Amino acid sequence: xxxxxxxxxxxxxxxxxxxxxxxxxxxxxxxxxxxxxxxxxxxxxxxxxxxxxxxxxxxxxxxxxxxxxxxxxxxxxxxxxxxxxxxxxxxxxxxxxxxxxxxxxxxxxxxxxxxxxxxxxxxxxxxxxxxxxxxxxxxxxxxxxxxxxxxxxxxxxxxxxxxxxxxxxxxxxxxxxxxxxxxxxxxxxxxxxxxxxxxxxxxxxxxxxxxxxxxxxxxxxxxxxxxxxxxxxxxxxxxxxxxxxxxxxxxxxxxxxxxxxxxxxxxxxxxxxxxxxxxxxxxxxxxxxxxxxxxxxxxxxxxxxxxxxxxxxxxxxxxxxxxxxxxxxxxxxxxxxxxxxxxxxxxxxxxxxxxxxxxxxxxxxxxxxxxxxxxxxxxxxxxxxxxxxxxxxxxxxxxxxxxxxxxxxxxxxxxxxxxxxxxxxxxxxx
Numbered sequence: 001x002x003x004x005x006x007x008x009x010x011x012x013x014x015x016x017x018x019x020x021x022x023x024x025x026x027x028x029x030x031x032x033x034x035x036x037x038x039x040x041x042x043x044x045x046x047x048x049x050x051x052x053x054x055x056x057x058x059x060x061x062x063x064x065x066x067x068x069x070x071x072x073x074x075x076x077x078x079x080x081x082x083x084x085x086x087x088x089x090x091x092x093x094x095x096x097x098x099x100x101x102x103x104x105x106x107x108x109x110x111x112x113x114x115x116x117x118x119x120x121x122x123x124x125x126x127x128x129x130x131x132x133x134x135x136x137x138x139x140x141x142x143x144x145x146x147x148x149x150x151x152x153x154x155x156x157x158x159x160x161x162x163x164x165x166x167x168x169x170x171x172x173x174x175x176x177x178x179x180x181x182x183x184x185x186x187x188x189x190x191x192x193x194x195x196x197x198x199x200x201x202x203x204x205x206x207x208x209x210x211x212x213x214x215x216x217x218x219x220x221x222x223x224x225x226x227x228x229x230x231x232x233x234x235x236x237x238x239x240x241x242x243x244x245x246x247x248x249x250x251x252x253x254x255x256x257x258x259x260x261x262x263x264x265x266x267x268x269x270x271x272x273x274x275x276x277x278x279x280x281x282x283x284x285x286x287x288x289x290x291x292x293x294x295x296x297x298x299x300x301x302x303x304x305x306x307x308x309x310x311x312x313x314x315x316x317x318x319x320x321x322x323x324x325x326x327x328x329x330x331x332x333x334x335x336x337x338x339x340x341x342x343x344x345x346x347x348x349x350x351x352x353x354x355x356x357x358x359x360x361x362x363x364x365x366x367x368x369x370x371x372x373x374x375x376x377x378x379x380x381x382x383x384x385x386x387x388x389x390x391x392x393x394x395x396x397x398x399x400x401x402x403x404x405x406x407x408x409x410x411x412x413x414x415x416x417x418x419x420x421x422x423x424x425x426x427x428x429x430x
Contacts, residue, residue, distance in 0.1 A: 016053040023063050038068035045077065054081040072102035072111060079118045088125040095119035110149070113142035117153055124160040132160055140194075158196035161204075179209035186218065195222040213243035213252060220259045229263040236260035254284035261292050268344070270296045310345045314358050318365045324378065339381050346389035353393050360390040360406060367413060384413040 024037065041064035048056040058081045065074035079094035098115040101107075120135030136157045143149050186201035199222045206215035220235035239256040242248075261276035277293035280286070309327055313319040331337040346359065363386030366379045391406040 016048075016055045018055045018059040021048075021056045021059050023059075029067075034067040038064040038071065038074070041067070042073065042077070049077070049081060052084070054084045057081050070101060070105055072098045072105065072107050072115070075101065076111065076115050076118070079115065079122070083118055083121055083125075086125070088122040091122035092119060092126075095122065109142045110146065113139045113149065116142065117149075117156065120160075121156060129160060133157070136160075154194050154196045157194065158200045161197055161200040175208040176212075179205040179212065179215070182208070183214065183218070190218070190222060193225070195225045198222045211242060211246050213239045213246065213248050213256070216242060217252065217256050217259070220256065220263075224259055224263055227266075229267050232263040233260055236263070250283040254280040254286065254289065257283065258286075258289050258292060261289075261296075265292070265296055307345050310342065314355070314362055317358070317361050318369070319362070319379075319382070328378070335378055335381065338378070339385060342382055343385050343389070346385060353395070353399075356390045356394050356402070359386050360402075360409075363387045363390065363409065363413075367409075367416075380413060380416060384410065387413060 024041075029037065041060045045057040045060035045064065048054075048060065058078055061074050061078045061081065065071070065078070068074065075094040075098040079091045079098060082088070082091035082094060095115045095118050099112055099119070102112045102115065116135045116139040120132040120139065123129075123132040123135060136153050139153050140150055182201050182205040186198045186205065189195075189201065190198040199219055202215050202219045202222065206212070206219070209215065216235040216239040220232045220239060223229070223232035223235060236256045236259050240253060243253050243256065257276050257280035261273045261280060264270075264273035264276055274293065274296045277289060277296060280289040281293055309319070309323045313323065327338055327342075328335075331341065363383040366383035366386065369379055387406055387410045391403065391410065394403045394406060396403045
């Protein structure tokens with residue numbers, strides 16, 4: 001391998017043979033040159049890592065670390081390579097070094113969090129699940145605002161739990177007792193919004209105590225939080241079946257029907273959602289359940305004519321004053337409510353790129369007519385909803401011109417919007 005500053009492009013190695021990786025000659029270098037050389041080695045190591053030549057990457061990361069020992073990225077990346085090679089003890093050592101160096105150097109919390117995540121994975125590989133759990137928790141505590149990172153930790157934690165036998169129980173041979181202990185731990189994960197972890201543990205508990213409807217019922221709640229509505233419905237159906245067979249109390253059964261109603265409502269199935277909510281109310285009179293029932297019943301009355309009006313408007317490329325007046329009457333003149341229902345209906349009428357152009361054209365027609373025949377404020381809001389619905393199904397890379405045009409139209413509509421705070425509209429337009 002050439003020294004820093006020289007051409008380092010080489011054909012990729014066919015095998016993961018670290019002996020084939022040349023290191024730069026040992027020559028005296030000042031501190032800046034050493035750091036530059038370390039960065040060059042890191043870049044070459046990353047290329048090997050991406051090609052799954054982990055031993056080659058390790059050799060380069062190790063050498064780079066020698067030139068830039070205060071940079072935690074080197075032991076952090078070495079940990080990743082050791083992890084891929086199944087060298088869990090070595091991974092743990094590198095993670096410990098990375099955390100120590102990063103803490104001393106005030107490194108970004110996100111980097112230190114990544115070290116804790118990898119440390120947790122290595123500990124899990126060694127069967128030390130409780131220690132791994134502490135590392136995962138520390139990782140999330142250090143970087144709680146990055147949803148992708150939190151989801152990655154949650155998924156990893158859930159995968160570890162699938163193989164974990166570290167759930168406490170005074171009598172490990174008593175499956176019901178063990179299931180109860182698992183449920184307690186699962187609930188702690190749920191409360192901490194680690195829904196995937198909770199799902200795994202509730203699933204363990206259900207296997208141990210299959211006649212307890214609480215497990216599929218709680219799994220339904222976790223699926224609901226994750227937006228997995230079909231799985232939520234399946235778990236609710238299972239909970240109702242198990243609970244009915246076991247003569248469970250009406251409050252638990254009502255809870256299952258309510259969660260099913262919420263999932264069905266989110267899937268835009270108001271008729272089925274109404275039936276589920278009605279069953280919940282019949283089993284247990286609860287204001288929360290009654291609110292759900294009232295909500296879908298009102299929506300069914302309102303959304304029917306608006307769905308029809310939007311379908312007609314998309315087909316015609318315009319919205320008539322008569323149709324607008326009818327929709328406003330159906331929502332009692334509440335423009336915000338009309339915009340919300342219009343938005344939900346557009347999700348049905350503009351589910352993919354095929355409908356994008358028609359919805360975009362309708363938005364422009366609405367915006368053009370805002371100062372002519374239609375109520376200006378209402379028409380602009382509905383036009384804005386059309387543009388947003390269209391851009392949500394327009395891939396930026398595949399249709400860059402169409403995407404850019406929609407962005408411009410959204411900005412123009414926000415800038416000229418009559419309703420709402422002018423300063424906020426301008427800020428969002430920019």
